[in-house]
Amino acid sequence: MSSILRIENLYVSYKIPLGHLRYGYRKIWAVKGVDMDVPHGIALGIVGGSGSGKSTILKAILGFVKPERGRILFRGFDIAKLKGRERRVISREISYVPQEPSQSINPKMRVYDVVAEPLKPLKLSVDEVEHRVYSVLEVLDLDPSIRNMFAKELSGGMLQRIAIARAIITRPSLVLLDEPTSNLDISIQAQILNMLIDLKQKLNLTYIFVSHDIDVVSYVANRIAVMASGRILEEGNVDKVLTEPLHPYTSMLLEPSKAPEEMKLLDDELCPIRSWCPWRQEICSKLYPPKTMIGDRYVYCWRYSKH
Numbered sequence: 001m002s003s004i005l006r007i008e009n010l011y012v013s014y015k016i017p018l019g020h021l022r023y024g025y026r027k028i029w030a031v032k033g034v035d036m037d038v039p040h041g042i043a044l045g046i047v048g049g050s051g052s053g054k055s056t057i058l059k060a061i062l063g064f065v066k067p068e069r070g071r072i073l074f075r076g077f078d079i080a081k082l083k084g085r086e087r088r089v090i091s092r093e094i095s096y097v098p099q100e101p102s103q104s105i106n107p108k109m110r111v112y113d114v115v116a117e118p119l120k121p122l123k124l125s126v127d128e129v130e131h132r133v134y135s136v137l138e139v140l141d142l143d144p145s146i147r148n149m150f151a152k153e154l155s156g157g158m159l160q161r162i163a164i165a166r167a168i169i170t171r172p173s174l175v176l177l178d179e180p181t182s183n184l185d186i187s188i189q190a191q192i193l194n195m196l197i198d199l200k201q202k203l204n205l206t207y208i209f210v211s212h213d214i215d216v217v218s219y220v221a222n223r224i225a226v227m228a229s230g231r232i233l234e235e236g237n238v239d240k241v242l243t244e245p246l247h248p249y250t251s252m253l254l255e256p257s258k259a260p261e262e263m264k265l266l267d268d269e270l271c272p273i274r275s276w277c278p279w280r281q282e283i284c285s286k287l288y289p290p291k292t293m294i295g296d297r298y299v300y301c302w303r304y305s306k307h
């Protein structure tokens with residue numbers, strides 16, 4: 001399967017002001033040396049705790065933050081180097097569904113205008129815009145009468161459907177979903193997840209799905225990447241990772257109650273593996289490369305995060 005997106009050795013940092021009494025900035029690394037290969041047509045789930053760097057990866061793909069090192073290649077094009085028309089074409093191919101649709105949708109707009117808004121730069125005819133809006137409402141099983149409602153009149157689940165409609169109206173090939181169901185009731189959550197699975201099939205989409213909830217991610221994803229402290233600790237086929245986790249942090253996510261206390265401390269200075277490496281079943285040594293392929297799976301040695 002050919003890759004639609006490739007991330008190579010990505011580093012992203014943010015500058016935090018030192019405070020009103022001190023001049024200057026402190027740099028924090030949100031993403032550290034991430035490599036990722038996203039084949040066309042898959043759903044890649046990124047799971048990890050709060051602050052692990054999941055959303056920053058999405059922001060870097062969307063061009064909202066600049067990588068400090070590394071490259072992001074979409075269909076072979078380096079996203080950071082795109083300009084003008086090429087940039088506009090690629091940005092239509094990548095769309096985004098945020099965690100909280102109410103923050104990106106104007107509550108005073110009618111549903112029709114909300115869904116049609118991303119088409120504005122395409123300068124399509126009125127008929128074509130109308131056709132596209134009705135088509136996406138139909139694909140999402142939404143009654144066409146919803147078009148005249150105001151966004152503020154919609155429930156959370158309905159608003160998230162509209163956010164998805166808006167994300168697919170430009171006919172993208174890659175959809176980035178940032179915790180799209182985390183603010184919804186459990187029953188609505190299931191409906192949206194099923195709808196996303198169905199949509200991916202119908203429109204031949206590729207997903208990158210971010211969540212802190214491993215159950216939600218594994219429901220939608222074929223592959224899964226486990227993140228902590230800005231690094232991908234383990235990446236592989238979802239069933240394999242869930243049934244035979246190689247990294248102790250993945251085991252902790254799957255069964256938090258069984259985790260040794262020290263694993264809960266997500267501090268780069270503290271290697272939870274110490275000297276015994278559970279996947280190699282031997283004493284860890286600096287001679288091993290930090291990123292290792294085991295079968296078709298990729299595992300990061302936590303011990304190396306110190307170096």
Ligand SMILES: Nc1ncnc2c1ncn2[C@@H]1O[C@H](COP(=O)(O)OP(=O)(O)OP(=O)(O)O)[C@@H](O)[C@H]1O
Nearest residue numbers: 014015030048049050051052053054055056057212
């Ligand atoms: N705009 C910003 N300015 C400064 N620091 C930021 C900014 N955005 C994120 N960070 C920091 O970068 C790190 C990674 O954040 P990020 O939002 O990517 O993580 P996340 O895994 O998506 O977390 P969450 O699930 O809570 O959104 C965190 O330490 C966070 O505090």
